[in-house]
Amino acid sequence: MSEFSIDDLPKQYDHLAAQKRWYAFWEEKKLFHGTLDPHKKPFSVVIPPPNVTGALHLGHALNNTLQDILVRQKRMQGYAVTWIPGTDHAGIATQAMVEKRLFNEEGKTRHDLGRDVLVQRIWDWKAAYEKRILGQLKEMGCSCDWDRLRFTLDPVCAKAVRQTFFRMFEAGWIYRGKRLVNWDTKLQTAVADDELFYDTVPGHFWYLKYPVIDPKLGEPDSVVVATTRPETMLGDTAVAVHPNPTAALAKVEVEILKRLETASEKDRDDIQSQLDEVRRRQREELPRYEQLAKMAKEGRQVMLPLVNRPIPLVADIWAKPELGTGCVKITPAHDPNDYQVGMRQKLPMINILNKDGTLSPEAGPYAGMSTDESRQKIVAAIESLGLLVAVEDRPHELPFSDRSKTPIEPFLNDQWFVKMETLAQTAMDAVSDGRVRISPSRYAKSYLDWLSEKRDWPIGRQLWWGHRIPIWYCQGASESELAAAFAGRDDVKWRWDDEGQQWWICSEQTQLVTDAVPGHTITQEEDVLDTWFSSALWPHSTLGWPEQTAELKYWYPTSVLITSRDIITLWVARMVLTGLFNQGDVPFHDVYIHSKILDGFGEGMSKSKGNGVDPIDVIGSFGADALRFGLAYLATETQDIRMPVEFRCPHCGASIPQTKENRILPSLACPKCKQKFSTQWAEKPEDRALPRGSVVSERFEIARNFCNKLWNAARFTMMNLEGYTAQPVMDADLAFDDRWILSRLSTVTKQVTDALAKFEYAEAARVLYEFAWDEFCSFYLEMVKTRMQDATQRPVAQRVLAHTLDTLLRLLHPFTPFLTEEIWQSLGKLASSRGLEPVEATESIMTAPWPEAVTAHENPTIEQQFAKFQGVLGALRNARARQNIQSRENLAFVVRCDAATAELMSPMTSVFTAMAGATPLAWGENVAVPALADHSILPGMEIFVDLAGHIDIAAELKKKRDELDKIEGRIVAQQKKLSNENFVSRAPVAVIEKERGTLADLEAQAVAVREAVARFEAM
């Protein structure tokens, strides 16, 4: 090891060097790895696996920082700790990214490549992004247990997925139903909800007349339905009317009346017109509605025009008598609500669309046409039959595919579901009875509300990237053939599918051979499972379930899950229910939901908006320690973190605030140096050739400055450790400032430990920031300076200083791991043994014990006395600034105070000289007051700074008179309060006493100020 010299330490903390050095050191020493230790309590955390769709942004940085803080603290507290890292295959999103690139760069769709080739391409993408993501985590300093790295498509996860599916199939909870998907007809793929955008396009509302078949006398001869998509009439299988329109309208009327009572002036007209409309319908339409309801119950039919198909009138509550014509056409295959009606009324479902968006053979003469074309033809044909009642213009909000920019067709697909009745209840119970605690507690409500609907979980996805559903279809075989084929196997189950007239065979195996059933061919389901199906298993699948491994037994249930609020339902709830189902125990005891990071406009960050910030950019500018400390400092409980974003010019370092306009440009010119730089949108070669401007936020400056402050405090400490020897420090050896800092240190230790236990990261960071800066640096270090000059005081001062820094470093380590390790290592070279009862420092701060509060050091009296000292110092500095006296001019002052205060303060002469450039001449009750003085008043003290030759008497007199006015005003207010009979008789005695004390104080001040006024007046 080379000779260590303080001079090697630069004035500014070199974060990049420290990050590289110490991360490698920790990995080499295997400090992140948690070993199964029966003598230690386990503490385990699974990472919310980031999607391999792209690089991490600041939201991930926050999430992982908060986990790492906890994990590092627990390690120091002596737990056996593992933080299991990994990534998620993110089915839809990842396949979409790859397909998008394929389309943009090669003009191909997935069908051009085929399943195997596309999946291979996605694996390549995954490899690249996983590497990037893991690199980002490491740069942030995350102490993940890399030996346990997982990916949701790993064989071990795949096995857990198949086993879970198999067990659910066995339980009878897997079934096949219908679900509406957003179908992109151009790319011929299902599109996720968040890949849609909505646009309002001009459209029409068409009123179509369907003739009633054989109307009886007095009955209407037709019904009128309204639609924005007339072509779907080809798939109509019913017309619905409300079964009890009288009651329904009455109910609506009551609701409107209720709203009218509480309505604001502005809404009143609107609500009133709704009421008028309902009443009109009650008068004019009700008889017809009632008649239709009666006809529906009699099973009457109407004739679907063009197709000439009789379809039933059905009585269903989906038809609202207060809306439209009161009659609704039902197209079960192309609308989710109509689908529900179709299920209730047992209607046939006719799919009139092909996957390319053209009309299917079911559309008869219109087959093969586009929807637009068929719409025109159908409207024209209906009009020619005289069945078009009216056309209204009506702007319509249509969903579009973000990828192909074409309109989305709602498409009802066959889909696999999991029944949630039982599973949801178990997950609700786990939170209701406290086995899983969600904090902040308000989020338990969204969890419970969502689960209580017990909506079945659609688990199939029409994709190629993911866990293929372990179901095989077999047609034409008899049950005895199946029983024979799978005799003696408990890893295969089958069920008859009445609708498809086939067997469903479910197997835990990766592959069932196509001729597993002799004489019949079996084929595997094409679809893959929802991404959340595999992430739901994450806490136990990562530990080797279904094998009951030692790992699983030791680490499961995990200790805490830290995540963001938008996936409480999608992910957290499902982890709880699968954990209970598979392992019989909750997956974690605590869930902490942290805030979200927003940009300067209050919008969530996302890559597509261009306001996302790469943590690596922040680390480059400010350092990983500043990134982490800054995030923790901002992570308060309720408030989302608003973070104005700026570009940093790579040429001159200037900051260019990000606006909604400039954040989507491929390149920008720096307003300061006029040179151009590129952004994340750079695609053209000329843009890509420019240097890249990083995207950062100035909100990390506070943390960067703090890190540098701490760095310099450590430098100062080490500069003063020459001749340091480790020896126990006796209580009697301690100086006033030692007692004070040790008292504060113990309190701070307690506060930080408590705050972290409650996930109050911002509170912990704030306490540490204020202690380190305002107390340790601003006071303790300054006071120690004078003691370091004195050979008799120096040894104790060195020991307490080294001890305090040592403890502070350990408290800060979870927040700023690199910085604290860097200092720890340097400090170790000068003072390897530290503490009031010295012990040898550990080889890494990571393995140092978490500080314990020392209650014996906590001393309120010392803290009060110290506050007095700070008061005097403040008054002196104030006086200097007020009188505009240069700092090199030494001042003299006297303090009028009681004997005890005098005794306390008089030994501190040199401190006042050093810290305020002022020398006390006398302390006590009867001090001689300088004729011309700056006068300030503190509780129990009056400070007179001798101003001979410095000030303007008239100005000073005015100041004093103003001050007196102020004090007298407050005395009047205070007297009024105390003479208020209500206050005196009702407020607690302690409060009244406090108010009386305040009044006495004010009166004393008034006396002193009057005296000062008199003195000036006499001059």
Added chain:
RNA sequence: GGGCGAUUAGCUCAGUUGGUUAGAGCGUCUGGUUUACACCCAGAAGGUCGAUGGUUCGAGCCCAUUAUCGCCCACCA
């Protein structure tokens, strides 16, 4: 439409169970090359706590109403 949250200094945010004169950082202004730190030091200015009403001796904090913004969920024949 339902649920949740926010609104405090120019900006970004703290503010413990209601109790003296509501705090911090940045920014602004004044003054500083005090050998740890200009990513610093010493000071100053700046707020009727979104609005209205209520409870209370006392409200930034509790209750009701309301406005604005954000998020989640549902829905839009």
